[in-house]
Amino acid sequence: MPSHGLGLAPRLRYLAGRARRIDVGSVFARARESARDHGRWMPAVLVDMLWSAGFRQVGFQDYVDYDFAILNRAERETYMTHPVSNQLSQKYDHPDFRHIFQDKIEFDRVFSDFLRRDWMVVEPGNRDAVRAFVEGHGTVVTKEPVGQAGTGVHRYRASEVEDWDAFHRGLLERGELLIEEVIRQHADLAAVCPGTVNTTRVTAFFDGRQTHILAIAQKFGRGAVSDQMTFGGFYTMLDDDGKAVGPGYDSHGHVHERHPDSDFVIADFQLPMIEQVRTFVDEVARVVPQVQYVGWDIVVTPDGPVLVEGNWGAGVYENKPSVTGIRTGHKPRYRAAIGF
Structure with missing residues (x-):
């Protein structure tokens, strides 16, 4: 596949945004953690971490998570990082469909055929439907429509609900508007x-x-x-x-x-x-x-x-060398498939 590139402008915008939001204390803490874990001199790790972020598109947490302190340049180049993944998301995920x-809730509607479980939406006036759904399944999961990293997800058991009016009202007030059957x-x-x-x-x-x-x-x-x-x-x-x-x-x-x-x-x-x-x-x-x-x-x-x-925004999951002994990542696969 021919290379399409990710472009310099998106990269500069991303770096500018990161620079505005940088938490200096957090960066120092990450550098100390990495230096401690790998027996490196902390100032050298800090400089390398900042250089990697500025010129190699390596997030500070990427540097720690993927043990960059012990990898050489060629090994580092095989790792997908969050800044690069973010650019891919911005380029290939059309904003009109994100x-x-x-x-x-919209996701469940569009992908309903692939959920293969029951779900419903909490609305004013549907207390009885909510009660029937929860009692029918015994245990359910509720979700706030917008959330990430597991936030806004809750689990309820019908046997623990004493007041269905209060339960329904609480879901509405907290914004837990999506109810799903628990996956087996x-x-x-x-x-x-x-x-x-x-x-x-x-x-x-x-x-x-x-x-x-x-x-x-x-x-x-x-x-x-x-x-x-x-x-x-x-x-x-x-x-x-x-x-x-x-x-x-x-x-x-x-x-x-x-x-x-x-x-x-x-x-x-x-x-x-x-x-x-x-x-x-x-x-x-x-x-x-x-x-x-x-x-x-x-x-x-x-x-x-x-x-x-x-x-x-796919995020990044990668190999950790100090845990697995494998000192390469998945970036070559991304390049082969996407062509950047």
Whole structure:
């Protein structure tokens, strides 16, 4: 595929925005963390981190998460970073269609055929419908229409609701307007963490003809309603066959060779139905072809993959060298598929 480039102007605008919002204390803290973890001299790490951010499009947290302090230049060049991913999102995700992915209710409407679970919208006057839905499913998840990183997601059990008028009124007041049936995950996922629905993040690019899978990360929760890091979750990268490449980790310095609750060895994880997952991602990527670069969150159930959400700002999930021993990332795959 010919190179399209990402352009200098978007890069300069991104850097200018970052410079205006820079938290000096946070940068120093990250530099100290990286220097401590890898036995490096902190001032040298700080200078390298700032230089990498300014000239190599490496986010400060990227530098820490992907162990740039121990990588050489060639190894660093193989890593996808958040600044580059942001530019891809801005270029390949048409602004007229991004709202479909930002509004969870609109997303459920457009992708209803791929959710494969019941859902409804909370509205004034539909208390009885809400009660019937919650009692019918026993346990439900509610979502605020706009949220990220697991914020605005809640779990309720019908047996714990004493006043349905107050429950319905509370949902409206808090903006928890979307209710969904809880997903029943595959036994291989439940074996790692049964208390959380563990999602698979598949980052993909649809070029108008073919869907290219760029990276696959498996997220694991800690029993909360979400598997996001804000709820104590972590992830591991998967290879093309759906096999974990090593232990799990997060952006807070935690490494999990075993799941803290189930004692499951993370490196032994194998995502079930990997071929069905590939087919499924290709199908959902064609629903809104104007949004080409997406991070799809899916869950493998006993009956096959189901869709949780799509993120037009795909974010980045990458390999961590100090945990896996693998010192290369996924950027070459992005380049081959997208041509930048």
